[in-house]
Structures are given as C-alpha cells and as structure tokens.
Amino acid sequence: MNPGRSLYLPRRRVMRGVLATAAFGVTSRLWTGCTPTSESQASSSTASGKLLQIGFIYVGPKDDYGYNQAHHEGEVGVAKLSWVKTEEQASVPETTDVEEAMRNMIEQDGAKVLFPTSFGYFEHILTIAPKYPDVQFFHCGGLYQEGKHPKNVGSYFGYIDEAQYLAGIVAGHTSKTGKLGFVAAKPIPQVIRNINSFTLGARSVKPEITTQVIFTGDWSLPVKEAEAANSMADQGIDVITCHVDSPKIVMETAEKRGIFCSGYHADQAKLAPKGYLTGAEWDWTTVYTNYAEMIHSGKTLMNGGIPHIVRGGLKAGYVKLSPYGPAVSATAKKDADIAKAKFKDNSLVIYQGEIKDNTGKVVIPVGKAYKQQDRTLEQMNWLVAGVVGNA
Amino acid sequence: MATEALGWWGVPLGIAAGTLRGSAPFLFVSLGECLTEKSGKINLGLEGTLLMGAMSAYAISYVTQSPWLGVLVAGLAGIVLGSIHAFLSLQPKVNDIAVGIAMIIFGSGVAFFFGKPFIQPVAPQLPALEFGAWSSQPQVQSALEICPLFLIGVAIAPLMQWFFQSTRWGLLIRAVGDSPDAARAMGISIFKIRLLCIITGSFLAGVGGSYLSLFYPGTWTERISGGQGLMAVALVIFARWQPMQCLYASLLFGGAQAIGPALQSVGVTSYYYLFNASPYILTLAIMIVTCSPKRTLRGAPGTLGSSH
Known part of the structure; x- marks a missing residue:
C-alpha cells in the first residue's frame, strides 16, 4: 500500500510481543525474588582480606516452620561471623531454575561457597559444578560418590x-x-x-x-x-x-x-x-559455621582439607x-x-x-x-x- | 473413657467428617464455574483465583483480626481477577482456555508474591457451629463442627438452580450460553451478561479460597489448594452444569479426600496410593459410563468452548 509496507508490523503483534516480554520478566522475578540479606559489617580485615560470600538456595518459603526454615535459621547463624556475607533465594524449584540461581550467585555476586539445600538439587549441582572448579558446592542429603562426582562437591546430613x-x-x-x-x-x-x-x-x-x-x-x-x-x-x-x-x-x-x-x-x-x-530439630548453624571456619582457614574440598561426606547427630550438634x-x-x-x-x-x-x-x-x-x-x-x-x- | 477408639466406625465417620470439612472449596468454585459456563465461557483461571482468595483472606484476617472481613476481601480479589479474565476472554477471537491458563499462572504468582510474609503468622480462623453437642463422643462432636461458610455454599446451590430455571435473568444467561444469536436478536448485551457471570463466578471462587485458609485446613501455604480449583472446574462437567449436582459432586470429592487417611488410621495400610486416587478413578468411571460417541454431553451450553 505504501513504501514502508515491508516494515509494517501489525499492532496486535507488537502488543503481544511487548506483553509477553513484560509477563516473562515479571514472572521470572516473581519465582526468584533474590534477597541478599545479612551484610555483616566486617571492617576487620581477615586473613585473605575479603569477605567469604556464601549462597543458600531453598526449595520452599524460608518461614514455613519446616525444612526450609531450619536451613534459613542456619543461614542467619552463620551470617553472624564477621567475615561472612550471605545471600539466599527461596522457592527455587528442583529444575533448571536452580542452575540459573546458582549461576547468578556465582557470576553476579561472586559466591565462592553454595549450599543448595534441597534433595532434588543434586543432579543440577553435578551439571554446574564442573564449570566452576573453584566454587565449592555443599549438598544436603548426601549422595556423593568418591571418584564419580566432581571434586568440588560435598555432602552433609544429620542423624x-x-x-x-x-x-x-x-x-x-x-x-x-x-x-x-x-x-x-x-x-x-x-x-x-x-x-x-x-x-x-x-x-x-x-x-x-x-x-x-x-x-x-x-x-x-x-x-x-x-x-x-x-x-x-x-x-x-x-x-x-x-x-x-x-x-x-x-x-x-x-x-x-x-x-x-x-x-x-x-x-x-x-x-x-x-x-x-x-520436637526433632535440625541445627544447621553448627554445620554451616563449621564449614565456614574450615574454608576460612584455607581448607577446601579440592585440596582435601574438607571431607566430602560430613555426618553428625546429637553429639556433633547437627540435630537438637x-x-x-x-x-x-x-x-x-x-x-x-x-x-x-x-x-x-x-x-x-x-x-x-x-x-x-x-x-x-x-x-x-x-x-x-x-x-x-x-x-x-x-x-x-x-x-x-x-x-x-x-x- | 471419652477418647475411646472408634475402630471401623471411624471410617464412615472419617469420610462423613471429611465431607463436611473439605467440600466447601469444591462447592464454591464449581458453583462459580457453573455460572460462568452457563453463559458460554470457560474460566480455567479459578485455580489461581482460589489461591488468591486463600492468600488475601488469610492476610486480611491476620492484619485486621477479623476473619469475616478476610472472606469479603477474598471475594473482592476474586472480582479483580475475574474482571481481567472477562475483559480478555470477551475480546473477539480470544481463546478463553488460553486466557484461563494464563490466569492460573498470574493468580498463583501474585498470591505467592504477596503471600510470602503471611506463611508464618497465625491468623484468626472462622468460627465453627457446634452441631454435635448432643453426642457424648468427642469424635462425633468434632466431625459436626461446621463452618457457616459451608452452609452458605450449600444454600447457594438450590438458589442458583431456581435462578436458572425460574427467573428471567436465569433465562437470559442460558440464552446467551446456548444461542448468542437469538439473545442478540432479543436485544441483550452478550458482553455485559458474560462479564457479570464471569465476575460473579470468580467472586464465589475467591470466597472458596478463604475457606481453605481460614477454616480447613486453616493455614496459608503455597500448596494449600493442591489443584482443587482445577478439579472443581472439571466437576462442573461431571455435574452436567446443574448447580444441585455440583453440590453432590463437591460432597463426593470432599469425602473422597478423607478415604485414604481414614482407612490407614484403622489399619488398612496397603494400596494407600490407590485409595488416595479414588476421586479421580471415580470421575473417570462416571465419565466413561455416561459419555456417548453419538451425541454431545447432555446439558452443555451450546456455545461452550467456541470463540463465539
């Protein structure tokens, strides 16, 4: 009809595209509302002189009176260490979403240690771990097998x-x-x-x-x-x-x-x-603090300083x-x-x-x-x- | 001894109690959907509306300490979601099923987003009417603690039946659903009728959601609905678009939720997955028995599912 016809886009298609993009943006923000929580004011410089960035990922809301709340309480506990900076992300499904969450924490926030806490996250950890050999992944529930799984993956659980x-x-x-x-x-x-x-x-x-x-x-x-x-x-x-x-x-x-x-x-x-x-409760504060202290003193999964499988009960203070x-x-x-x-x-x-x-x-x-x-x-x-x- | 075990009597009692406790969400959503579908549109998004209703009722009840205000706000939340669905699905050539699926995702997403701070607090619950005072058995007393909201739902069913059968407005809605051309020739605004039906239906679904979070199970979590909204939409087909049959079907499904736990509690410990699946098996069986390849479903509004 006119010379600009080849550039013509139906209004409906434009609207649809805009709406779809907006909807996608909005929903993906909804699913993964990232909340960097406690930032300890660590002016006292540490051995490495840097804060240890730790990321926590939960499968459900972090105040559900249940499994996720227990892990969240552990996160609050470990964040009290002056040289630790934590961030957490709740309600992350056991799908490729968790890979995305882990990648974000590593690349954007510089996390060196990750605790993806849900049992079903394990296979996704195995996908991501080889790509970031200097990041340590600790998984709750434990299916680690020596030799078969990447060296930077560890497992912990309580009796x-x-x-x-x-x-x-x-x-x-x-x-x-x-x-x-x-x-x-x-x-x-x-x-x-x-x-x-x-x-x-x-x-x-x-x-x-x-x-x-x-x-x-x-x-x-x-x-x-x-x-x-x-x-x-x-x-x-x-x-x-x-x-x-x-x-x-x-x-x-x-x-x-x-x-x-x-x-x-x-x-x-x-x-x-x-x-x-x-009630039988988890006490993840002990576990996470132990890990943080081991890492702080230079031990890693990769150099063999931290055991790949960590287990404990009442004695070790993992449960209460x-x-x-x-x-x-x-x-x-x-x-x-x-x-x-x-x-x-x-x-x-x-x-x-x-x-x-x-x-x-x-x-x-x-x-x-x-x-x-x-x-x-x-x-x-x-x-x-x-x-x-x-x- | 007051807390004596009931033994096998616990099974029928458990199922009866489960029916009285658990069928209200099904009832409200299916009545709402029945109204919507009578006018010729489908609102699959009631699952999202149910969640939104549950969340807003719990939040308002917690903030204002008034559960009935929570119920009202849940209904208003339903109206908002219903308006969005109605506005979109009544545009020409828009598929209402697709909009409905989008509304499930939208409604549940909004409910989860705003519901985060309300997972932990304990909100005041709706009161229960004690119909079991005559019995000395605490089990019976507890089974007969009925929420007034459920009774309201039970009353709506025959009212809606009468409304469709005997009132001019009911006739108009049926006309719009069965033959929009005839309705238009009568000078009725199809858009307005359908808009009202969808919005009222969503209102009912929102109120159904408030029952979930304010009476039974009586808490707000992201998994509270467990797909009940979608099941209730299917119930309407099962009930052949008759409000009274929606009531019976809701009671059936509410009771069926209790079968698995009630049987396990008396020691029938095998096959619990099968018992838990009994409502679905039942639906399939009835669908197969009543369907015929030679005719369409009896009672289905004429334009249902078409983008007319």
Missing part, C-alpha cells in the same frame, strides 16, 4: 532420628492411650528411619505402645495432612508427629483436637502452646531437641535427658539386635548392632514391630 528417638521417649511417657501417630509423606528410607526410631524410643519406656503411620503420598498436601491428623484423633491416638515438608498443619490440627504433638524440622511450639511436647512443652512430665524429661547423654558419649545405639519388623521377621539378629554411620541404615525399608503401617 535426626536420634532426636526422634528422644521425642519418642517423651511421647511414650505422655500418651495415655498407648497409641502414637506419625503423618509421613512417602515411604523412603529417611522417613522410615524416623518412624522406626520414634517408635523404638517410645517402646523403650512402654514396650506395648504402638505407632500408627499414615502416608499422605507427597511432601506437601495440606488437606491430606489435616485429614490424617483428624482421623488419628478419631482413633484415640493422643500424640502425633510427622515427617512432611511443613509440619504447621499437623501441629495446628492436633492442637485443635486437644491432643499432643511432637515437632519436626524446626521449633513449632508457637503453633501448639498447650499440646507441643518437644525443642525445649520441652508444659505437658511433659519430670520422669519423661529425666529419661529423655539420660538417653541424650548416652547419645553424646556414644553408648546408645538405636539399631541393636534383636529387632523384629512389624510382620514378625527378625531384621537385626541378637548381638548385631548398626551404628549411626552404617550405610545399611540408609537403605531401611522395614517398619519396626509396634508400627501399624505398610512401607
């Missing part, structure tokens, strides 16, 4: 089932009906180990006690979790604990139904002021117990404290024969004991006698 054992002792003492409940996400070894340790702890004080397990099927299903807690209360269960991403709903439902609850991941006492007994709630009796406190002391001097082994599973089969024969470090325990696929459920 939280020791704390669950203590929580089991408290629950066993508190329960009047002799029935405990466990709301679990999926029957994987980590979860099963918690169920078994909780039950063994309870049965160490009352051998006839049972633990009812309900598997909801996924890490975060609020309605199913509430249903599970409600139907347990209907069945006369009077202490509930759980292993899901955010225990908030289980604790609140238990409190509403007037029964006791025992926390997991972080301290949930505020959610259930009357019924909260105690929530402060006892008002409903916990003096006897329960005493027994739990005794067991805690035994964990600390290594004289208590949870998985010591003879242990039968809930079908009556002997899984650990008399005289055999699996210490916490034993790899066999990380493949646990049986529920101990006293657990009502099916793994």
Whole structure:
C-alpha cells in the first residue's frame, strides 16, 4: 500500500510481543525474588582480606516452620561471623531454575561457597559444578560418590532420628492411650528411619505402645495432612508427629483436637502452646559455621582439607531437641535427658539386635548392632514391630 | 473413657467428617464455574483465583483480626481477577482456555508474591457451629463442627438452580450460553451478561479460597489448594452444569479426600496410593459410563468452548 509496507508490523503483534516480554520478566522475578540479606559489617580485615560470600538456595518459603526454615535459621547463624556475607533465594524449584540461581550467585555476586539445600538439587549441582572448579558446592542429603562426582562437591546430613528417638521417649511417657501417630509423606528410607526410631524410643519406656503411620503420598498436601491428623484423633491416638515438608498443619490440627504433638524440622511450639511436647530439630548453624571456619582457614574440598561426606547427630550438634512443652512430665524429661547423654558419649545405639519388623521377621539378629554411620541404615525399608503401617 | 477408639466406625465417620470439612472449596468454585459456563465461557483461571482468595483472606484476617472481613476481601480479589479474565476472554477471537491458563499462572504468582510474609503468622480462623453437642463422643462432636461458610455454599446451590430455571435473568444467561444469536436478536448485551457471570463466578471462587485458609485446613501455604480449583472446574462437567449436582459432586470429592487417611488410621495400610486416587478413578468411571460417541454431553451450553 505504501513504501514502508515491508516494515509494517501489525499492532496486535507488537502488543503481544511487548506483553509477553513484560509477563516473562515479571514472572521470572516473581519465582526468584533474590534477597541478599545479612551484610555483616566486617571492617576487620581477615586473613585473605575479603569477605567469604556464601549462597543458600531453598526449595520452599524460608518461614514455613519446616525444612526450609531450619536451613534459613542456619543461614542467619552463620551470617553472624564477621567475615561472612550471605545471600539466599527461596522457592527455587528442583529444575533448571536452580542452575540459573546458582549461576547468578556465582557470576553476579561472586559466591565462592553454595549450599543448595534441597534433595532434588543434586543432579543440577553435578551439571554446574564442573564449570566452576573453584566454587565449592555443599549438598544436603548426601549422595556423593568418591571418584564419580566432581571434586568440588560435598555432602552433609544429620542423624535426626536420634532426636526422634528422644521425642519418642517423651511421647511414650505422655500418651495415655498407648497409641502414637506419625503423618509421613512417602515411604523412603529417611522417613522410615524416623518412624522406626520414634517408635523404638517410645517402646523403650512402654514396650506395648504402638505407632500408627499414615502416608499422605507427597511432601506437601495440606488437606491430606489435616485429614490424617483428624482421623488419628478419631482413633484415640493422643500424640502425633510427622515427617512432611511443613509440619504447621499437623501441629495446628492436633492442637485443635486437644491432643499432643511432637515437632519436626524446626521449633513449632508457637503453633501448639498447650499440646507441643518437644520436637526433632535440625541445627544447621553448627554445620554451616563449621564449614565456614574450615574454608576460612584455607581448607577446601579440592585440596582435601574438607571431607566430602560430613555426618553428625546429637553429639556433633547437627540435630537438637525443642525445649520441652508444659505437658511433659519430670520422669519423661529425666529419661529423655539420660538417653541424650548416652547419645553424646556414644553408648546408645538405636539399631541393636534383636529387632523384629512389624510382620514378625527378625531384621537385626541378637548381638548385631548398626551404628549411626552404617550405610545399611540408609537403605531401611522395614517398619519396626509396634508400627501399624505398610512401607 | 471419652477418647475411646472408634475402630471401623471411624471410617464412615472419617469420610462423613471429611465431607463436611473439605467440600466447601469444591462447592464454591464449581458453583462459580457453573455460572460462568452457563453463559458460554470457560474460566480455567479459578485455580489461581482460589489461591488468591486463600492468600488475601488469610492476610486480611491476620492484619485486621477479623476473619469475616478476610472472606469479603477474598471475594473482592476474586472480582479483580475475574474482571481481567472477562475483559480478555470477551475480546473477539480470544481463546478463553488460553486466557484461563494464563490466569492460573498470574493468580498463583501474585498470591505467592504477596503471600510470602503471611506463611508464618497465625491468623484468626472462622468460627465453627457446634452441631454435635448432643453426642457424648468427642469424635462425633468434632466431625459436626461446621463452618457457616459451608452452609452458605450449600444454600447457594438450590438458589442458583431456581435462578436458572425460574427467573428471567436465569433465562437470559442460558440464552446467551446456548444461542448468542437469538439473545442478540432479543436485544441483550452478550458482553455485559458474560462479564457479570464471569465476575460473579470468580467472586464465589475467591470466597472458596478463604475457606481453605481460614477454616480447613486453616493455614496459608503455597500448596494449600493442591489443584482443587482445577478439579472443581472439571466437576462442573461431571455435574452436567446443574448447580444441585455440583453440590453432590463437591460432597463426593470432599469425602473422597478423607478415604485414604481414614482407612490407614484403622489399619488398612496397603494400596494407600490407590485409595488416595479414588476421586479421580471415580470421575473417570462416571465419565466413561455416561459419555456417548453419538451425541454431545447432555446439558452443555451450546456455545461452550467456541470463540463465539
């Protein structure tokens, strides 16, 4: 029609393009709201004279009363060191998004140490790690294999089932009906180990006690979790604990139904002021501070100064117990404290024969004991006698 | 002993209690969608509206300490999202399904963004009416703690049925959905009717969201809806666009959520994945039984899914 026709763009197409670009920009900001948090005022120059930049990545919100909040509390703890500067990013899915988050932290913020905390981040760490050989990646949950995986990748985890054992002792003492409940996400070894340790702890004080397990099927299903807690209360269960991403709903439902609850991941006492007994918590501050100090003194994964696999329980301070709630009796406190002391001097082994599973089969024969470090325990696929459920 | 175990009686009780507790979000969203679809448009974005409603209700309830104000604001949030959807999907040649999918992403994104500071605080909850005082069983008492909002939803269903069948406005909406040409010939503004239907539908979905965060499960997390908004949209097809059947279908789905946990709590520990999937299996089965290749779905508004 006119000479400029070849340059003509339909208005609609232009609008569409502009909108799409804007929408993409807006949403990608939404998914990954980057929040550099604590900037310690480190005027005192350190050995290297530079701040150690550490990045943390979480799969969910950092104040979910659960797994991510526990890691966030660890981040706040390590940020207190004057020569550490931290940044964190929450709600990063276990997809290539996390690779992008890691790359940003390394290239734009100059992070030298990364803690991508979710279990499913591992394969993405393996993709990124070889490209940044001077950056150290520490992954929570641990699948590191010597020789197979890059040298700048390490793994850390805590034996939280020791704390669950203590929580089991408290629950066993508190329960009047002799029935405990466990709301679990999926029957994987980590979860099963918690169920078994909780039950063994309870049965160490009352051998006839049972633990009812309900598997909801996924890490975060609020309605199913509430249903599970409600139907347990209907069945006369009077202490509930759980292993899901955010225990908030289980604790609140238990409190509403007037029964006791025992926390997991972080301290949930505020959610259930009357019924909260105690809880198995992570203490990542210790872990992250240890790592930071090792790196500060010049040790790295690459030069062999930092072990690739780091594990610890109550003794190492990787896990802890929530402060006892008002409903916990003096006897329960005493027994739990005794067991805690035994964990600390290594004289208590949870998985010591003879242990039968809930079908009556002997899984650990008399005289055999699996210490916490034993790899066999990380493949646990049986529920101990006293657990009502099916793994 | 008051807290005596119920044993097998716990299963029907658990499912009944689950029905009373868990079906309100399905009910509100499906009624809203029913209204929208009767006018000939689909609003898939109600999943996002549900999340937005849940978030805004929780936030307002926390800030003002008034849960009912939260419900109202959730409805208003629904109106805002509904207006956007209506405005976009009523443009010529715009596909309402595509807009709906965009609205799911938009609604949930906005809800997550503004919801961040409200994950941790505990907001005041809606009150429950105690219908179980006659029973000495604490289980029954707890099962019969019903939220007034659910009763409002139950009342809306027959009202909407009557509205479609017996009122002039209901007829207009059906006319717009079934035969826009005839409606236009009558001098009705199709745009205005559909706009109102979509916005009112979104209002209901927003209120449904407030039930999630202010009564059951009663908290705000990013996973609170668990796809209930999308399921409720599908429920409308399942209910053949009849408000009363939306009510029954919502009760069914609400109850089905409780099957898995209730059975596991009495010791039926195998096949829990199968029990958890029971609502979906049920839907598929009913769809297969009632569908026929020889005719279209009975009750479907004539222009549904076309860009008319």
